[in-house]
Amino acid sequence: MQEVPLPEVYQLLEPGPVVLLTTTDRGRANVMTMSWHMMVEFTPPLIACVVSEGDYSFQALRKHRECVIAIPAVELAEKVVAVGNTHGRDTDKFAAIGLTPVPASKVAPPLVQECFANLECRVIDTRLVNRFNLFVLEVVAAWRDPKQKAPRTIHHRGYGRFTVDGETITLASKMP
């Protein structure tokens, strides 16, 4: 994997793709699907996300304050849905679904080898966790798979309906 400069990380998440989120607790890694996330700052890259109390990952994230956000291309859509349909308490989802955990550089939770990008994150603010399950994360390292040249991401519209990335248009914007 190639390192992504941290000031470019927002370009990966700002379009709103479905992502995977990995955590580790008691030496065991888990993975969930997540669509409720947004950028909060460019540099250092900050991300907000909502991880429901009902998700097995919630306790691990709150306790260890580390996670990896992995971004899958459309070719992984069936595995992404399988991750969402399976409960981490009972199952090693990586083995059961066929995803490969890879050690990260700065956090305990693993990268997901099959994803085209992986963001290593630490929790930096928990003030909105009790009311909203909302965590603020800082990206401390970011990676990209150079073999996946033009990945098309998926965007969840509810109940298993996903929009796949279509064409790209470029307009003269003053915004980063």
Add this chain to the structure above:
Amino acid sequence: MQEVPLPEVYQLLEPGPVVLLTTTDRGRANVMTMSWHMMVEFTPPLIACVVSEGDYSFQALRKHRECVIAIPAVELAEKVVAVGNTHGRDTDKFAAIGLTPVPASKVAPPLVQECFANLECRVIDTRLVNRFNLFVLEVVAAWRDPKQKAPRTIHHRGYGRFTVDGETITLASKMP
């Protein structure tokens, strides 16, 4: 416009489209573009968003605690970028760019007639405004233009590059 049931609102924002945000201050409406938003809760629908202190809309949103999130289809892309390229202090962006403000039902800021969906919002949590410019909103009314049947949204990848919605795929998901 047709009313959207509030429990269905998340389906409009979860895919991560670029949106417009309207505010009102001293009897004058303003509009900005925004990509940093996410769903926080299904029902009542809660949204988090980041409005930079540097944006003219920031003070209006903090002071009056109301806004409208309007979702444009790709046909409005040039106007969306023009909104982002113009500063609201100097210009009536609606008139200059050719967008039509329409009175909302429960908040002072206007709907945007040309957008296929409009969400009337009130600010319900400001604890992360000082550190992150992050507002939590509750959607109190939502509208959809029935004439725009299958709108394709745009997703910002940085510096005026947008991905347009492509095909839709449906998988057997247990998730809402």
